[in-house]
Amino acid sequence: MLKFAANLSFLFTEHPFVQRFEQAASAGFRGVEFLFPYDFAATELAHRLQQNALQQILFNLPAGDWAAGERGLACLPGREDEFGASLAQAVHYAQALNCPRLHALAGLRPAQACEDSLANTYINNLRQAAAYLAPLGITLLIEPINSRIDMPGYWLDSLPKALHMLEAIDAPNVKLQLDLYHLQIMHGDLARTLETHIGQIGHIQIADNPGRHEPGSGEIHYPYLFRLLEELGYDGWIGCEYKPRGDTLASLGWRPE
Template structure:
């Protein structure tokens, strides 16, 4: 049976952030995740988790300057020291929150245009530089994670949602995991993104489970990112597939609610989940 975690960056946004923990617990969630904990003292978040008997299941590594459009640092040459410090900060929070998983934000590819002046060779050189920087940074992060006893996750994100995001293909994630060779490095399989990048969700789940690469799962309706029972994906089927493969991790609910009596209301849209609790 799936274990659902409420993503508090997406659910209960009708409430102030620190009030979302109580709302999630009241609706039957036993785990929570959210994008970034860093604007709050860890002790304040721990107090909410303990008060409402919730488990922190996932956080993201710092993204750089989110408001300026940054979406991670891992693929950006020249900022390796900043990336390493961001992983240290994520690990510090993960330990405080007793959170076993950190999703490493990859960053955006720089804007490079192929022109008659630069040519295809220059573009190929730029792409190779991103690949080299990303791989070196993930190796550094994986060593830190091994020492700290936490798991690092790579999440392919579709270009519809985050244009120019570096980690946009499960094949790329698989190749990085294979090259780094760390037991602490796994795949974060957001089925909303994977459906739009790759499709073939049943075989994707089975393949990753067969090679022990699957570290975390997230869900949302496709294509509009609303409740999981809205859209083209049959999640009841996929939950059974997860059970059949032996996946015993969390399923993060990372969607934008559209049902409910108030704008972005969450509670009234949870009928899809209650039959699984």
């Protein structure tokens, strides 16, 4: 049976953040994810998880100055120390929340940047991060994000590049975070991609296209893909990282029984 996690940065935004845990549990979710926990005390979030019998599935490493437009640090030469500090901060929260997965945002491509320098910085940062996380039982995720609509200038913006980075990093606890919405925009051919790379996938996220709304609102045939994932034996979580067209509860009619 497929396992769906509510992304609390996208769902139940009708409520203050700390109240979304209860809303997710009441809606039948047993797992949650979100972008960042760092504006809240780890003890407060851990209490909300325990109170609502929820598992923390995933969150992102600090991404630099998000409000100023930064979208990660991992590929940025000269900011390796900052990346290391962000990893330590994320691990503090991951251990408090018993979270087994962390996603490292790659960052935006700097102007006049040397591609080899960006790639080497990314590989070295993630190799060191993977070695640090492995004894803690934490999987490090990398996600190709479309740079055409959602993150213009994002460096890790294709599946082939992400697969090449996985090969170069060469660590068993580094996996793909595959968002089918981004993948549809970048490449399409979702079923074949899942079939080909199911062994490299550590986490899946969903939204429909266009609009990044709930499944069933656009062109992606999610009932077929859900059946395929079951046939492939996928036993990981599926994060619901979509923007409801209206009320969150009204957007949940797509869920399989």
